[in-house]
Amino acid sequence: MNAPKCYHPFQVPLHWLVVLLVVAAFVMGKSMSGLPNDANKLAPLALHMGVGIFTLVVIVTFHHTHETPKPEHVTAGNAFFDWVGKAVHYALYLLVFLTAVSGMSLSMQAGLVPIVFGGSGSPLPADFFDFTARMLHGFIVPACIAACF
Numbered sequence: 001m002n003a004p005k006c007y008h009p010f011q012v013p014l015h016w017l018v019v020l021l022v023v024a025a026f027v028m029g030k031s032m033s034g035l036p037n038d039a040n041k042l043a044p045l046a047l048h049m050g051v052g053i054f055t056l057v058v059i060v061t062f063h064h065t066h067e068t069p070k071p072e073h074v075t076a077g078n079a080f081f082d083w084v085g086k087a088v089h090y091a092l093y094l095l096v097f098l099t100a101v102s103g104m105s106l107s108m109q110a111g112l113v114p115i116v117f118g119g120s121g122s123p124l125p126a127d128f129f130d131f132t133a134r135m136l137h138g139f140i141v142p143a144c145i146a147a148c149f
């Protein structure tokens, strides 16, 4: 079957939506990670977690639109650079996926959903770094940025 000339109408906006959401989640994560774990952190946490979960939903939807035929990849005129370009894109998607999944694991380990979204009134954990998933979440994000350059 011949490759189409354009992407599926949803693919381009979904791609840029993912970029926007990741940047937003990153800025929110960085700006709240220095705050003390008290009641004032609930709103920024809710926003960050909400945006992070939505990012995951968009990535999964985007992955499904990938099953439709795509145009040929743009070539740099060099097989190695073409391969690097493709590999970096896939690595980025994998890293963003893992960032969101590690954030969700952290929220499960720390029992955040009832505190942040359910108004349980329980205190936040004293230090998120007591949880393994916090290390992973903090480690994957810089790896993600490194893959951009």
Ligand code: HEM
Binding pocket: 021, 022, 023, 025, 026, 027, 028, 029, 030, 032, 033, 034, 035, 048, 049, 050, 051, 052, 053, 055, 096, 099, 100, 101, 102, 103, 104, 106, 107, 128, 137, 138, 141
């Ligand atoms: C693409 C999605 C995401 C990005 C880019 C992202 C980014 C970040 C960043 C940059 C930090 C601060 C890291 C540091 O300073 O070491 C952070 C912390 C955090 N993130 Fe995410 N995150 C994402 C998704 C999620 C999700 C889905 C959840 C939970 C459902 C989540 C929960 C948290 C929590 C609980 C913290 C710890 C805050 C603290 O230490 O005070 N994140 N995130």
